[in-house]
Amino acid sequence: MAHKQFGIAVIGSGRMGSIRAGLASQHPAVNFLAVSDKIEDKARKLANDVKANRVSTNNDEIIDMDEVGAVIVSTSEPEHCAPAVRALEQGKSVLVEKPMALSVEDCDQMLNAAERGGASIHIGYSLRFNRHYLVGRDQARAGKLGRIVTCVGRLYNTRGTALAILKRSEEATFIQDALTYMVDLFGWYLSDATPVEIVARQHGLVYRDMGYDADEAASAIITYSNGAIVNIALGYALPINYPTHGRLIRAEILGEKGVLLFDDDHKQAIGYSEDGMSHAYVGHSMEMSFLTSNASGNWALGKYWGPLGDETRAWLDYLSTGVPCPNATGTDGRRTVQVTRGIEHAAATGETVNLPGSNA
Numbered sequence: 001m002a003h004k005q006f007g008i009a010v011i012g013s014g015r016m017g018s019i020r021a022g023l024a025s026q027h028p029a030v031n032f033l034a035v036s037d038k039i040e041d042k043a044r045k046l047a048n049d050v051k052a053n054r055v056s057t058n059n060d061e062i063i064d065m066d067e068v069g070a071v072i073v074s075t076s077e078p079e080h081c082a083p084a085v086r087a088l089e090q091g092k093s094v095l096v097e098k099p100m101a102l103s104v105e106d107c108d109q110m111l112n113a114a115e116r117g118g119a120s121i122h123i124g125y126s127l128r129f130n131r132h133y134l135v136g137r138d139q140a141r142a143g144k145l146g147r148i149v150t151c152v153g154r155l156y157n158t159r160g161t162a163l164a165i166l167k168r169s170e171e172a173t174f175i176q177d178a179l180t181y182m183v184d185l186f187g188w189y190l191s192d193a194t195p196v197e198i199v200a201r202q203h204g205l206v207y208r209d210m211g212y213d214a215d216e217a218a219s220a221i222i223t224y225s226n227g228a229i230v231n232i233a234l235g236y237a238l239p240i241n242y243p244t245h246g247r248l249i250r251a252e253i254l255g256e257k258g259v260l261l262f263d264d265d266h267k268q269a270i271g272y273s274e275d276g277m278s279h280a281y282v283g284h285s286m287e288m289s290f291l292t293s294n295a296s297g298n299w300a301l302g303k304y305w306g307p308l309g310d311e312t313r314a315w316l317d318y319l320s321t322g323v324p325c326p327n328a329t330g331t332d333g334r335r336t337v338q339v340t341r342g343i344e345h346a347a348a349t350g351e352t353v354n355l356p357g358s359n360a
Helices: 015-025 040-050 059-063 081-089 104-117 131-141 159-168 174-189 307-321 330-349
Strands: 006-011 030-036 054-056 068-073 093-097 121-124 148-158 195-203 217-224 229-238 248-255 259-264 270-278 285-290 298-300 303-305
Touching: 006 015, 006 059, 006 307, 015 030, 015 040, 015 068, 015 303, 015 307, 030 040, 030 059, 040 054, 054 059, 059 068, 059 081, 068 081, 081 093, 081 104, 093 104, 093 307, 104 121, 104 330, 121 307, 121 330, 131 174, 131 248, 131 259, 148 159, 148 174, 159 174, 159 229, 174 217, 174 229, 174 248, 174 330, 195 330, 217 330, 303 307
Parallel strands: 006 030, 006 068, 030 054, 068 093, 093 121, 148 229
Antiparallel strands: 148 248, 195 217, 217 229, 248 259, 270 285, 298 303
């Protein structure tokens, strides 16, 4: 099997960009690494940490470099489109953090650029890379469930994580930033059908009392073209010191011949220290924590372990060998944005949203 080498540009030197740059720096196919951020100190710190070949505060500068063959876009959500389009038009494949964008129009710009440039685009839905969801989908694709009748899921997280999201990007709602994972997951399992109708409601007290235009609770029912019903809910206001370091998920998939029941509440591994255990995303410390609850994974013994690591390596392997990867595609990402925007509209207005392709 042929193994191609290439250079990577990482756009955005925050938490996600730093993890992905670290993973790229350790991958045998990556022979050049450039990083950028509009905040120079952040870019230079990351460049030093990963021993990058080039550092800049100008995204376009490193995207345009001849040494760069693919680009990771780890900017804040409203800024995904421009660097992705620039890279794709040059034929450079892109991995962009979820959500793909905050509007369907931006998604279409990115997909059109990928077609013009003959490049691929994938979206960072790392939840797929929890092993049980991969195994479950394999079983579903093998027909073990029969036709899927319904999917039920809920996602919780703490106020600390919620405030970090709101401070980073007030444009990104909890539906777009968090419930999007459930939309992608169940859409992946129902990839032979399309979402056609959405009913949703939302409610909030905690963040509105703090001055944010944000609701911590939302529920949606999504009907698919094959009749399957997806029922998902979001609760983003657990106490700030609740001992999770990431999202807590229950996901259930019922078919005519079988069922998949996933418990991702992370209570099976608990750590406690009088010195405190640090929260990788929020930055505070708690005496007790669910040890493996950090959604993306953890650095341990010099390497990054967990869904984000597996996702990034799978994408880099795909670029190097051409072997297909289970990463969310650009088409998947657009569909998920379309659904989350539909959930927001339905929740805000009380109206039923009929998506393109429905008979309504």
